[in-house]
Amino acid sequence: MSRVYNFSAGPAVLPEEVLREAAEEMMDYKGSGMSVMEMSHRSKVYDNIIKEAESDLRGLMNIPDNYKVLFLQGGASQQFAMIPMNLMKNKKAAYIVTGQWAKKAFQEAKLFGEAVKVASSEDETFSYIPDCSNLEIPEDADYVYICENNTIYGTKYKTLPNTKGHTLVADVSSCFLSEPVDVSKYGIIYGGVQKNIGPAGVVIVIIREDLITEDTLPGTPTMLKYKTHADADSLYNTPPAYGIYICGKVFQWIKKMGGLEVMKQRNEEKAKILYDFLDQSKMFHGTVRKEDRSLMNVPFVTGDKELDAKFVKEAEAAGFVNLKGHRTVGGMRASIYNAMPKEGVEKLVAFMKKFEEEN
Numbered sequence: 001m002s003r004v005y006n007f008s009a010g011p012a013v014l015p016e017e018v019l020r021e022a023a024e025e026m027m028d029y030k031g032s033g034m035s036v037m038e039m040s041h042r043s044k045v046y047d048n049i050i051k052e053a054e055s056d057l058r059g060l061m062n063i064p065d066n067y068k069v070l071f072l073q074g075g076a077s078q079q080f081a082m083i084p085m086n087l088m089k090n091k092k093a094a095y096i097v098t099g100q101w102a103k104k105a106f107q108e109a110k111l112f113g114e115a116v117k118v119a120s121s122e123d124e125t126f127s128y129i130p131d132c133s134n135l136e137i138p139e140d141a142d143y144v145y146i147c148e149n150n151t152i153y154g155t156k157y158k159t160l161p162n163t164k165g166h167t168l169v170a171d172v173s174s175c176f177l178s179e180p181v182d183v184s185k186y187g188i189i190y191g192g193v194q195k196n197i198g199p200a201g202v203v204i205v206i207i208r209e210d211l212i213t214e215d216t217l218p219g220t221p222t223m224l225k226y227k228t229h230a231d232a233d234s235l236y237n238t239p240p241a242y243g244i245y246i247c248g249k250v251f252q253w254i255k256k257m258g259g260l261e262v263m264k265q266r267n268e269e270k271a272k273i274l275y276d277f278l279d280q281s282k283m284f285h286g287t288v289r290k291e292d293r294s295l296m297n298v299p300f301v302t303g304d305k306e307l308d309a310k311f312v313k314e315a316e317a318a319g320f321v322n323l324k325g326h327r328t329v330g331g332m333r334a335s336i337y338n339a340m341p342k343e344g345v346e347k348l349v350a351f352m353k354k355f356e357e358e359n
């Protein structure tokens with residue numbers, strides 16, 4: 001068996017321990033005589049799996065009792081519609097557009113009401129987070145929407161926007177469980193798990209209970225009401241059962257590693273290795289304003305497209321894969337999620353040094 005260092009932005013690297021455990025349990029999960037993939041989501045065995053996953057997540061994130069944890073499907077992208085359908089009581093919401101994903105959410109919200117773009121960093125290819133300390137937020141906006149870590153551009157909010165009392169809704173797909181958060185500051189925190197937590201197919205929505213109501217926009221399908229899933233503890237219909245099981249293993253792995261404080265320290269150390277190198281390199285440069293840099297997604301360029309392509313190709317041959325940047329930024333992007341070992345980043349930097357010397 002040989003594993004590569006996988007710098008994919010998502011689906012992304014998972015802890016080896018988790019994959020090994022899942023392999024061991026593949027044919028016979030804890031004496032049940034079957035794989036988790038094969039069992040009823042209404043069985044006692046599966047009930048334990050999903051309950052334990054929720055309880056571990058609650059512990060890790062210190063989720064207050066007045067928040068529900070929902071395990072849903074449809075990708076993060078489905079939330080772009082589900083959020084306005086459930087929350088836009090006044091048919092108005094404020095959006096801060098800091099990248100492609102925030103922009104997509106903003107555009108989707110326009111299908112349901114008045115989505116107001118209250119700030120944007122599109123003028124400089126989303127390479128920074130705008131000042132959100134005193135935005136003009138419409139009085140009757142139902143919520144303020146952000147994408148907290150911008151997967152494609154590699155920026156992250158270091159302070160949350162001043163929402164002036166409005167409910168904050170955040171897409172945290174690419175920074176989920178990368179550091180501690182104060183859940184009580186948000187109305188909804190949600191994310192697709194395929195970046196930092198598990199296999200594609202699961203979306204976790206952490207939602208304050210008062211936002212879960214029958215009062216959704218007319219025509220909202222049953223499956224797209226938070227209330228449907230909250231009332232049924234995420235078992236209204238067949239959930240993405242195997243994916244949730246893997247998420248649960250990742251929660252346990254994080255617990256064993258020491259929790260989110262430790263994750264944060266590890267992630268800061270890893271990111272520093274890469275950013276410190278970029279800051280002194282004559283060949284490679286980061287593309288993002290320093291104070292807004294993400295700990296998870298690190299885009300960089302040489303400034304020469306052919307050299308970028310050569311780097312990506314040679315890196316791949318050396319076992320560092322998925323380093324090609326997003327098509328809208330070009331260059332390279334190293335996603336260094338929780339499960340990327342420090343050694344992977346150190347070796348990547350050593351490879352970059354060598355490449356710089358030789359080219």
Ligand SMILES: *Cc1c(COP(=O)(O)O)cnc(C)c1O
Nearest residue numbers: 075076077101151171173174192
């Ligand atoms: C990947 C990503 C999405 C889209 O996720 P899907 O599950 O493919 O819909 C949305 N937001 C962010 C921040 C992402 O990184």
